[in-house]
Amino acid sequence: MWVSGRFLDGLLLDEVGLAPAEREAVRAAVIRAATDHARLAPLQLRVPIAVLSLGFCAWMAVAGRLGWNAERSAAGWERLGVPFRALTRLQRSLALLALADDRRLRSAFARRA
Amino acid sequence: MVPRGMGSQGMETRGVGTGGHEPVACDVLVIGSGAGGAVVADRLTAAGRDVVLVEEGPDVPADLALSPAEAMRRQWRCGGLMTAFGAPLLAYAEGRCVGGGTEINAAILQRIPAALLDAWSRRYAIAEYGADALAPYFREAEALLGASPPERPQGSVTTRFAAAAAALGWDHQSLTQAKDGCLGGATCAEGCPPGRRSMASAVLPRARARGLRVIADCRVVRLERRGARVVRVLARRRDGAGPARPMTFRPEHVFLCAGAIHTPALLRRSGLGRNVGASLRAHPVVRAAALFPEPLTVRHSATPLSAVTEFMPDLRLGGSILLPGYLGMMLAEDWQRRGWLWAHRERVGLYYAMARAEGRGQVIPIPGLVEPLVRYRATDDDWELLRRGLLALSELLFAAGAERVVPSLFGHAGWTSPGAARAELAAPLRRSRAGLATLHLFSSCPPGEEAALTATDSFGRLRGLSNLTVADASQLPEAPGVNPQLGVMAHAARAADAFLAASDAQARRRAARDDA
Numbered sequence: 001m002w003v004s005g006r007f008l009d010g011l012l013l014d015e016v017g018l019a020p021a022e023r024e025a026v027r028a029a030v031i032r033a034a035t036d037h038a039r040l041a042p043l044q045l046r047v048p049i050a051v052l053s054l055g056f057c058a059w060m061a062v063a064g065r066l067g068w069n070a071e072r073s074a075a076g077w078e079r080l081g082v083p084f085r086a087l088t089r090l091q092r093s094l095a096l097l098a099l100a101d102d103r104r105l106r107s108a109f110a111r112r113a
Numbered sequence: 114m115v116p117r118g119m120g121s122q123g124m125e126t127r128g129v130g131t132g133g134h135e136p137v138a139c140d141v142l143v144i145g146s147g148a149g150g151a152v153v154a155d156r157l158t159a160a161g162r163d164v165v166l167v168e169e170g171p172d173v174p175a176d177l178a179l180s181p182a183e184a185m186r187r188q189w190r191c192g193g194l195m196t197a198f199g200a201p202l203l204a205y206a207e208g209r210c211v212g213g214g215t216e217i218n219a220a221i222l223q224r225i226p227a228a229l230l231d232a233w234s235r236r237y238a239i240a241e242y243g244a245d246a247l248a249p250y251f252r253e254a255e256a257l258l259g260a261s262p263p264e265r266p267q268g269s270v271t272t273r274f275a276a277a278a279a280a281l282g283w284d285h286q287s288l289t290q291a292k293d294g295c296l297g298g299a300t301c302a303e304g305c306p307p308g309r310r311s312m313a314s315a316v317l318p319r320a321r322a323r324g325l326r327v328i329a330d331c332r333v334v335r336l337e338r339r340g341a342r343v344v345r346v347l348a349r350r351r352d353g354a355g356p357a358r359p360m361t362f363r364p365e366h367v368f369l370c371a372g373a374i375h376t377p378a379l380l381r382r383s384g385l386g387r388n389v390g391a392s393l394r395a396h397p398v399v400r401a402a403a404l405f406p407e408p409l410t411v412r413h414s415a416t417p418l419s420a421v422t423e424f425m426p427d428l429r430l431g432g433s434i435l436l437p438g439y440l441g442m443m444l445a446e447d448w449q450r451r452g453w454l455w456a457h458r459e460r461v462g463l464y465y466a467m468a469r470a471e472g473r474g475q476v477i478p479i480p481g482l483v484e485p486l487v488r489y490r491a492t493d494d495d496w497e498l499l500r501r502g503l504l505a506l507s508e509l510l511f512a513a514g515a516e517r518v519v520p521s522l523f524g525h526a527g528w529t530s531p532g533a534a535r536a537e538l539a540a541p542l543r544r545s546r547a548g549l550a551t552l553h554l555f556s557s558c559p560p561g562e563e564a565a566l567t568a569t570d571s572f573g574r575l576r577g578l579s580n581l582t583v584a585d586a587s588q589l590p591e592a593p594g595v596n597p598q599l600g601v602m603a604h605a606a607r608a609a610d611a612f613l614a615a616s617d618a619q620a621r622r623r624a625a626r627d628d629a
């Protein structure tokens with residue numbers, strides 16, 4: 001599963017305040033948990049997501065080489081009805097859910113109660 | 114009708130009922146253990162019936178404290194990643210475990226408004242129905258689940274909301290919850306080991322004590338009919354990590370309580386019923402994240418237990434569960450625009466406007482796939498309701514002191530004043546930008562004597578079959594505009610009573626004939 005590295009690293013560093021070594025382990029665990037979770041999606045969602053993910057990665061590679069703004073080119077495709085951004089949204093959502101499950105983050109949040 | 118011994122779904126039913134094992138016989142087979150199925154099993158065992166309850170999901174021990182992500186993986190259907198297709202997509206969620214949706218919901222209990230029940234009674238020609246007929250069932254369900262108002266003090270995530278409603282002069286109320294000494298752990302959506310009363314914690318244990326047999330991890334794949342009767346029920350049971358094994362049931366009567374999506378899916382798969390799965394309804398919601406100047410407290414419940422009832426039955430405003438994972442998921446939907454709020458999460462609350470929509474959906478089983486395809490389309494009037502709902506919600510949140518209100522509209526940076534929200538929401542919502550979601554689904558097999566509109570008779574008996582009763586959310590004739598669990602329980606109890614009365618009468622007639 002493709003999860004934006006910058007997105008996760010930002011959260012891990014800024015929010016959980018992990019040391020670089022620990023960060024790698026948590027990052028891997030979060031991606032694993034989010035991927036496992038995504039596998040629970042029904043087949044009718046997973047098949048188009050898998051196909052589109054491949055297409056998306058390929059497109060982003062091309063767009064990156066051409067120096068185009070990735071988010072804008074994804075938005076363009078979306079206007080044509082191809083839900084690329086929906087994919088990144090789903091992947092980020094799951095990664096964040098898995099990350100928020102992290103003990104440290106939960107106890108930080110529990111202080112609200 | 115599907116030929117005997119041949120699965121309509123190929124992959125799914127292959128081998129079911131042909132594995133040489135003994136069929137399980139019982140008076141009544143209940144399919145699904147949520148708000149409908151558990152209540153039916155409870156009532157029938159109290160009347161001395163021999164009942165087997167099969168549940169597709171796992172039996173999760175009540176004292177197991179699961180984190181939100183674990184709970185979603187284990188107790189939510191497909192990890193909570195369900196979507197109804199349409200423009201736009203409608204994200205929806207269902208429980209899939211012993212206890213069904215009642216194990217993962219916020220346990221808010223509300224009665225369906227009397228005026229709606231009376232209107233449905235007339236519109237669908239439902240016999241012995243209406244506010245008076247259902248009142249005793251509501252009372253009983255409330256007593257069973259210890260329905261009670263929230264403990265005080267509430268956190269500021271609730272009090273700010275309620276104070277703003279009061280300042281605007283809008284009707285609002287505290288929401289009643291099913292609980293037994295809430296400890297304020299803010300774990301409603303994670304099974305709440307200490308305090309919440311659900312089907313698994315409050316209803317099924319007493320039915321089990323009377324002899325109810327519960328078979329978890331067992332999914333019914335097809336109902337086989339001969340003439341006007343269901344004669345065999347084919348299922349697949351998963352035992353540990355191994356492959357699912359076939360199981361067959363031979364019940365005298367079947368109660369189908371698999372919920373608003375899976376009840377019509379199973380009926381359609383089995384080639385049974387008319388007007389089944391074509392009138393699915395929902396409560397679509399638009400949401401908003403509100404940034405306040407100071408940190409919010411949640412105390413006692415991470416779900417704000419205050420709702421604005423001013424615009425009911427068409428619209429209700431309230432607060433969503435506030436845990437980091439859920440907040441994160443809402444923000445991550447449009448990280449580009451909303452991600453910055455994560456850093457301020459101590460000050461962010463999540464709220465919603467829920468519409469009693471008239472839009473309809475269809476449940477369409479797909480050969481070879483476990484999950485049916487669900488389609489949903491909101492009407493123009495529904496979109497107008499959602500626009501009004503979002504406008505009212507933004508007014509309220511600014512009145513509550515929010516500095517910024519970020520709606521669930523993709524690409525939206527949020528409003529910083531009520532005037533900005535008003536100006537934008539003077540025009541219709543842009544549908545392609547709206548992120549719609551729902552937790553409330555119903556009406557896919559409506560009851561009544563108006564045969565053109567309904568799937569079952571007034572008491573849930575499927576037309577054309579003498580031994581199959583539907584008793585779950587699919588029986589609510591239309592969207593109730595309130596949290597549906599209490600209504601589902603009341604409808605299910607009424608259907609169980611009707612079954613008991615009819616079968617007792619039949620037994621008396623038989624005895625009289627034998628005597629003669």
Ligand SMILES: Cc1cc2nc3c(=O)[nH]c(=O)nc-3n(C[C@H](O)[C@H](O)[C@H](O)COP(=O)(O)OP(=O)(O)OC[C@H]3O[C@@H](n4cnc5c(N)ncnc54)[C@H](O)[C@@H]3O)c2cc1C
Nearest residue numbers: 145147148149169213214218220221333585586596597598
């Ligand atoms: C996250 C969430 C929060 C909610 N919050 C509230 C709330 O606060 N208050 C409220 O009133 N309502 C709430 N609801 C809605 C409420 O939970 C449902 O309306 C209610 O549970 C519906 O009852 P049901 O019996 O129709 O279906 P369910 O409770 O969904 O039960 C159906 C059961 O049948 C099982 N099943 C399905 N197919 C098969 C099959 N083929 N074989 C065997 N078993 C099968 C399912 O696994 C499931 O366990 C919420 C729902 C969700 C998802």
